[in-house]
Amino acid sequence: MPARRQLLRAGLGLAATLSFIAGAEAAVTSARLVRDGRAARLSLALGQGAEWRLSALLRPARLLLSLPGNTWRAATRLSGAGPVAGARWDGRQLVIDLTGAVDVRASSQGGTLVLEIAPGGMSGYANLARSGLSGRVGGATAAGRPAAASAPGNRPLVVLDPGHGGKDPGTIGVRGTQEKRITLAAATELKRQLEAGGRCRVMLTRSRDVFIPLDGRVEFARKRGATLFISLHADSAPGARGASVYTLSDRASDALSARLAQTQNNADAAGGLKLPPVSPEVERILFSLVRQETKIGSARLAQFAVDSLGRSVTLLPNTHRQAAFAVLKAPEIPSVLVEMGFLSDRRDEASLNRAAYRAQLCRALTSAVNGWLERHEAGMASAG
Template structure:
């Protein structure tokens, strides 16, 4: 965020990783004037000093407030998509000094609109939580029965697509399939999950079909397994990818193309549908990142990891709007030690047990959160 100007006018620019739609509304209380912006996607807290008529600002989950040191009006508000080198979304508010009387009139008008928006957003958040908690009946659950979390494991490449070639001999498609089958066996042995594989043999599955399968199965988590390659044989270690800001710009287009509709409960007011869909997508991104953070310390126990191990990318298999997903590079096949580790029973066992441990930790945290709500 940046605040520039002297009050006549002042411009506030806010950079976000997803599109925001709320208006900037003014409020008034004894001795206090504010501009309030409701953020449907934010889950963070921060605060700071202002300038140009803005005394200070504070950010809380769902709400950004600017405390004014004089009466000011929002004279213009722009919402800009990513363009060119600017990869973030932007919200721009132009403020200008007005008379106290005009400010009071504007605040009386905006307070009603603000209350209505807060009520609608609270309802949408509750519905989004319900959707992601299992509002539909996916595989592994039946009415009246306990629901198992659905974990979809995607073995990268396959069939006509061999993937990277291992320095020690062998192909990525073979290594990822063996790892996927081993991970399935470990998870099924525990009995806590309904485990599905996008492929169980040496066949090629189109990227969009992998995502579609996961959604049709009601996946609670999607893990795509790969093995990396580099120009230098010295590069080694595992890494985890979640969706990038640039990748997010493709989600709506691919969702429309492949009919990946976010299930909205019948009877939901039409005006809430767009907001609810945005909240589900945001929550999906957040949960993907949470799983990645649970996965990293487990991977470190199983073998080397890259520096800056949690990375962002626009890989197609990460584009589901409502399924938390990660792409896991198990190591570098161009590194002899990594290739040997991934092709050995011992190395593969260590890797899949690390992933399984992270899955357990992730769902335990999710279940505790839902119980608290």
């Protein structure tokens, strides 16, 4: 099952639990779906202040409307109109089947939530699938931001991936430093700094000295619906010194990047990622649009990181490089791999062993991540 759907189910399960705890006092007393020109207009009598949350699925094209704390007392089946093939209340959410990609506009009229569902472009729909819509009846609507966006549980999730671990020590430095220890120390510090900033939640793929296969690291981030994925390394490359940042590419940008990717991918016997099979043409296009967006998001994060690192630490020339790193292959999560330095270089090894240097490096990465999130949120707000 695709991770997005797993995530959605988990989220909806939680919403159902919360509404149960809240006592489910509010109720949906009427639901109407009518045609309006080429669009469909869905009106739900919810009551002033009721919270709603809309998610979009790509395969099949479908909207899911959840109404935390509301009981459904309206018709449980609505026949199709315009781009809506039909809608049904499944006991937990309103499932709105679509005939293709749509644009959705939400508004309130009194205590009624009105969704205008119009035929739309695929890239807009891919955006909707990525961020969703939510709001309160009578209040503002936000893309991807639930009503209580500032609550810690609703902040975007950044997954940090300390490279190697357990039976895989990674590179051994000139003076015997194990890469797996440096990556974990840096990830722990970066987590502390990011959390102190209050803009995101942070999880580590490992917080102990354990081995995790590469696809396990990717799946960790996908299952939790991460907004960003950052893998931290300090490998070896004869003659190379300084920090560098890598994004995914089928073709390596240079021999060093190719070799780094190959070494790391080999560290994992299970390497590679099993993507869910995608057959119908429309699904393929939607999927590739999401990937394209992910690629742009990854490149932007890499650029922010290079700019920010460049102001505080030594960089490897041509600092942003590309290669086929298996750990960067989540199709929907912008991902970068940071080589914080090379343990094969005596000076890098000495620096990376110092907590003060790692903190400095993490301040640069924190600033890059926060810059990226700020830009991302601004983009989503203008899209909504």
